[in-house]
Amino acid sequence: MRLAVIGGGVVGVSTAYYLAEAGHEVALFERYGNVAQEASFGNLDLMGPSGLRLWATPGAPSRIFSMLFRPESPLAFSARFEPAMWRWLKRSMSESALSRFKQNQQRLYRLASYSQELMQHLVQTCELDFQQRNSMMIMFRTARELEMAHPYMELLGEFGSRNELLDPEAARLLEPALSTETPFHSALHVPDDWAGNCPLFVRQLKTLSQDLGVEFHFNSEIQAIRPELGGTTLQLEGRNVDVDAVVIAAGSDSVRLLKTMGISLPIYPVKVYSASMAIQEFELAPQTSLFDDTYRVGLTRLGKRIRIAGCAELGSSNLDLHHKAVNTLVKVADDWFPNAANYRAASFWCAPTAMLPEGVPLIGPTRFSNVFVNTGHGSAAWALAAGSGKLMADIITGLRTEIDTDGLTLTRYGDRMR
Numbered sequence: 001m002r003l004a005v006i007g008g009g010v011v012g013v014s015t016a017y018y019l020a021e022a023g024h025e026v027a028l029f030e031r032y033g034n035v036a037q038e039a040s041f042g043n044l045d046l047m048g049p050s051g052l053r054l055w056a057t058p059g060a061p062s063r064i065f066s067m068l069f070r071p072e073s074p075l076a077f078s079a080r081f082e083p084a085m086w087r088w089l090k091r092s093m094s095e096s097a098l099s100r101f102k103q104n105q106q107r108l109y110r111l112a113s114y115s116q117e118l119m120q121h122l123v124q125t126c127e128l129d130f131q132q133r134n135s136m137m138i139m140f141r142t143a144r145e146l147e148m149a150h151p152y153m154e155l156l157g158e159f160g161s162r163n164e165l166l167d168p169e170a171a172r173l174l175e176p177a178l179s180t181e182t183p184f185h186s187a188l189h190v191p192d193d194w195a196g197n198c199p200l201f202v203r204q205l206k207t208l209s210q211d212l213g214v215e216f217h218f219n220s221e222i223q224a225i226r227p228e229l230g231g232t233t234l235q236l237e238g239r240n241v242d243v244d245a246v247v248i249a250a251g252s253d254s255v256r257l258l259k260t261m262g263i264s265l266p267i268y269p270v271k272v273y274s275a276s277m278a279i280q281e282f283e284l285a286p287q288t289s290l291f292d293d294t295y296r297v298g299l300t301r302l303g304k305r306i307r308i309a310g311c312a313e314l315g316s317s318n319l320d321l322h323h324k325a326v327n328t329l330v331k332v333a334d335d336w337f338p339n340a341a342n343y344r345a346a347s348f349w350c351a352p353t354a355m356l357p358e359g360v361p362l363i364g365p366t367r368f369s370n371v372f373v374n375t376g377h378g379s380a381a382w383a384l385a386a387g388s389g390k391l392m393a394d395i396i397t398g399l400r401t402e403i404d405t406d407g408l409t410l411t412r413y414g415d416r417m418r
């Protein structure tokens with residue numbers, strides 16, 4: 001089959017790679033001049049699978065909203081009033097009920113652990129090096145936070161994930177540079193979770209995909225998709241391209257492309273922030289990855305740099321930096337590793353992520369037999385991309401998928417949404 005993939009982020013490139021590996025002729029269209037230029041560019045680089053935390057967890061909405069008026073908070077709102085945002089937020093909050101949370105986290109874990117297996121296979125067979133580093137700790141500042149994390153920790157037990165709850169003394173043995181000025185209750189150590197440089201990996205996978213025959217078309221924005229009998233036409237500026245089928249992996253722009261065919265999905269573009277800086281004092285820098293449960297901000301160390309990321313902003317349609325998000329990242333870094341780097345001089349960055357209320361992506365066919373989606377990965381596509389790409393390729397090729405797709409396709413919304 002001659003297939004098109006729209007989007008050169010980690011999801012699109014993974015999809016193109018696995019489609020080509022399955023023997024298809026693949027062309028990838030990307031509106032920028034290279035791969036990994038949008039959400040896949042400056043992310044936190046955590047690859048899970050166990051540390052992937054949904055936003056909609058039991059108790060989270062009230063806890064997060066109680067922090068909203070502080071100078072530092074996990075969530076920020078821009079001034080724009082937008083009914084679509086409130087509808088999405090309401091729906092997202094309803095996903096934090098215990099039964100919904102468990103179902104969503106199970107689906108996420110199924111896909112994330114499959115992705116991890118595929119990534120390990122790729123690393124070994126293709127000898128990839130993208131600054132991988134193992135081990136992460138989730139920091140609980142208070143006993144109440146740990147208590148609220150119990151449903152998540154119970155699920156980790158059910159998944160068979162290796163983890164250990166550490167008291168501050170034991171946590172400091174693993175992370176000797178943790179500031180003694182910041183008290184905390186405990187830390188959950190997840191030794192098998194890993195981090196790695198996402199854009200570096202995407203560029204390496206691009207080369208592997210080109211070796212398999214994938215054509216990359218840069219500076220090529222798809223404006224609309226016209227599904228037809230027996231094929232699909234992609235509309236670009238000044239020309240049309242005909243293919244047998246198309247996969248939409250266009251991150252936050254997927255919604256607009258789907259609308260050109262009358263398909264509406266509950267994806268909302270949530271802006272997420274990161275900051276990168278050179279390490280100045282190596283002994284005072286983190287050894288592993290760390291996730292601050294209060295502020296939902298993570299820190300990773302990649303080579304000679306530290307990356308801090310988190311803070312979700314809603315209601316913004318531009319890439320301006322929100323002062324609250326910047327304050328939050330700096331506070332968290334200062335709290336845990338105050339002398340490792342000059343955080344105020346960091347380069348701050350943000351990007352829209354395609355977030356679904358459940359926090360679980362959609363991978364599979366739409367009501368048009370030649371149009372497929374691989375989108376809605378929110379703040380977790382790096383951890384989910386390999387599995388999502390392989391699932392997509394198996395579905396299109398008509399192969400039996402290696403994991404159960406229950407809850408991962410558009411059928412979870414019933415026929416109405418497809």
Ligand SMILES: Cc1cc2nc3c(=O)[nH]c(=O)nc-3n(C[C@H](O)[C@H](O)[C@H](O)COP(=O)(O)OP(=O)(O)OC[C@H]3O[C@@H](n4cnc5c(N)ncnc54)[C@H](O)[C@@H]3O)c2cc1C
Pocket residue numbers: 006007008009010011012029030031032035036037038039040041042043044045046047220221222223249250251252253254257271272273274309310350351352353375376377378379380381382383384
């Ligand atoms: C600050 C931050 C921290 C994060 N941390 C983590 C983390 O630690 N772990 C993790 O797993 N995830 C993390 N994420 C989430 C992760 O980065 C995203 O989920 C992921 O990058 C999404 O990948 P994608 O390929 O779907 O989208 P993108 O990377 O956004 O790629 C979509 C691509 O499609 C292109 N495109 C869009 N429309 C068109 C069109 N019409 N025609 C042609 N091309 C088009 C865009 O230019 C873009 O290159 C983080 C995100 C952010 C912003």
